Amino acid sequence: MRHVQIAxxxxxxTALFAAGxxxxxxxxxxxxxxxAADPAAASAAFEAHCAQCHxxxxxxxxxxxxxxxxxxxxxxxxLLQRHYPPPEEERALVIEHIERTLAEGE
Amino acid sequence: xxxxxxxxxxxxxxxPAGLPPWALVALYVAVGLxxxxxxxxxxxxxxxxxxxxSSGLVMVAFAMTLAQFLLSGRFRSLSGKVGIDLTMRFHxxxxxxxxxxxxxHPFLYALPTLVADPAAGxxxxxxxxxxxxxxxxxxxxxxxxxxxxxxxxxxxxxLRYELWRLSHGLGAAAIAGLSVHHAxxxxxxAADPALATFWAGLTAVALASLVHVYLVKxxxxxxxxxxxxxxxxxxxxxxRVALEPESGRTPxxxxxxxxxxxxxHSPFSLTExxxxxxxxxxxxxxxxxxIKEAGDFTNRVGEVPVGTRAYLDGPHGAFTPAGRPAxxxxxxxxxxxxxxxxxxxxxxxxxRWPHPVDVIYGNRVESQIIGRDELDALAGRLEMxxxxxxxxxxxxxPGPTGDLTPEVLAACLPERDQDALYLVCGPVPMMNAVERxxxxxxxxxxxxxxxxxxxx
Numbered sequence: 431m432r433h434v435q436i437a438x439x440x441x442x443x444t445a446l447f448a449a450g451x452x453x454x455x456x457x458x459x460x461x462x463x464x465x466a467a468d469p470a471a472a473s474a475a476f477e478a479h480c481a482q483c484h485x486x487x488x489x490x491x492x493x494x495x496x497x498x499x500x501x502x503x504x505x506x507x508x509l510l511q512r513h514y515p516p517p518e519e520e521r522a523l524v525i526e527h528i529e530r531t532l533a534e535g536e
Numbered sequence: 537x538x539x540x541x542x543x544x545x546x547x548x549x550x551x552p553a554g555l556p557p558w559a560l561v562a563l564y565v566a567v568g569l570x571x572x573x574x575x576x577x578x579x580x581x582x583x584x585x586x587x588x589x590s591s592g593l594v595m596v597a598f599a600m601t602l603a604q605f606l607l608s609g610r611f612r613s614l615s616g617k618v619g620i621d622l623t624m625r626f627h628x629x630x631x632x633x634x635x636x637x638x639x640x641h642p643f644l645y646a647l648p649t650l651v652a653d654p655a656a657g658x659x660x661x662x663x664x665x666x667x668x669x670x671x672x673x674x675x676x677x678x679x680x681x682x683x684x685x686x687x688x689x690x691x692x693x694x695l696r697y698e699l700w701r702l703s704h705g706l707g708a709a710a711i712a713g714l715s716v717h718h719a720x721x722x723x724x725x726a727a728d729p730a731l732a733t734f735w736a737g738l739t740a741v742a743l744a745s746l747v748h749v750y751l752v753k754x755x756x757x758x759x760x761x762x763x764x765x766x767x768x769x770x771x772x773x774x775x776r777v778a779l780e781p782e783s784g785r786t787p788x789x790x791x792x793x794x795x796x797x798x799x800x801h802s803p804f805s806l807t808e809x810x811x812x813x814x815x816x817x818x819x820x821x822x823x824x825x826x827i828k829e830a831g832d833f834t835n836r837v838g839e840v841p842v843g844t845r846a847y848l849d850g851p852h853g854a855f856t857p858a859g860r861p862a863x864x865x866x867x868x869x870x871x872x873x874x875x876x877x878x879x880x881x882x883x884x885x886x887x888r889w890p891h892p893v894d895v896i897y898g899n900r901v902e903s904q905i906i907g908r909d910e911l912d913a914l915a916g917r918l919e920m921x922x923x924x925x926x927x928x929x930x931x932x933x934p935g936p937t938g939d940l941t942p943e944v945l946a947a948c949l950p951e952r953d954q955d956a957l958y959l960v961c962g963p964v965p966m967m968n969a970v971e972r973x974x975x976x977x978x979x980x981x982x983x984x985x986x987x988x989x990x991x992x
Contacts, residue, residue, distance in 0.1 A: 450569050
């Protein structure tokens, strides 16, 4: 008898976890549109905070880590919160510079 | 006929230790949902429903994966009360659920693109699987597929069980390591210190449980070694193997429990087999197993010499009347599945159990009955009704005949008490038939206790 109950319990917990993930996804805020930034300001932000160690030659490698532009923006955003973080308001500019350079190189 | 016997009493002896079932379920739910709760607290730029669902499902799946280590680690403090057979069954079934969540992970990321432009969606999927930054996650993804499938089909693989078990453990450790790297390096929510700490902590607990199983436990077993003190035939192709501890200490156990026995190998060897304890706790420090010749190792169990060093992992299992209230016990066994019931009967006789005991013991032929003379003697010491059922009886057999069908059960149980406790152990088809038969006879499912390690 108990082996039948354990199977039911497992599927019930699976459904609960799946429902939890659905609720989690449905209650996240809607994606925001990233406003186009001034190319000069974006380049300046990169020069100021990143260029001492990194250059455009590395951008394709970063693109290979996260091929999807949307995912890459999110990844770079997370990375830049931990790695020599630029000021909050300039983080998006740095990312914009990288993405713009990559787009121009394609 | 149904009767009501007053004043049920608890079977003596300590019930198996461990978390009550509701606490175990609550803990599992908490571990599974914790990453979602921690991620929901983080103010992360959102990426759309399907991306978030993908992240949510894979976070739950990773927590479930890490919990799998604890579920399969034979921790009595976790699974003692529930029963390790059920814990392992849950481990097997939960593997399907978490595999489904993990398989969906990359596809949900690509779903919006796949719907809008299938070619671009597949290109995106290819990009994800080829991305160096996602390599640890991709390897873990494939390893998990292999691990689950080889677990399901382990009996069909050309691998010895011990080798499969080692590869399963190492594979699981690799998946945990690769997944935690993937989560912490590219996980959307891994920048959250609380979630990163959760992953690192849970992974550490999971890997520590592996170290405990493969290193700490064998060391403890080496300290508490046993010697084989007797090995004699119990019935046709069945052997009674008695062990005594070198230290003089045998852990307390409840009648009906089992242990994994390692006879003659290093404590670090993975060569061990689960056997029901057929002796009573009152007989400690001596501990006895009744083992049937039924496989590579057990076919030679009769050759294990007296004096052989042995190691035990146990006691385990919740197949015991200990701690359960009952005004009558009904013990139903088939073949070597009667071994734990013999231990229970021996303990009942030792404790002078004051209530009725019905024993229904099915075998194919008479020579397979374990301890016939002892059963007759126990019947004299207890208020016991002994039904020896044979499917191939000799001429003039006085007892019931046939398989343990509802009709045979009804004939053997003229009094079917709602407060009685029914303990069933034997081959899987027999247990299925008996459990169905008892329910057909009006026995509440909650009064039927069984234990099984193979599932159909």
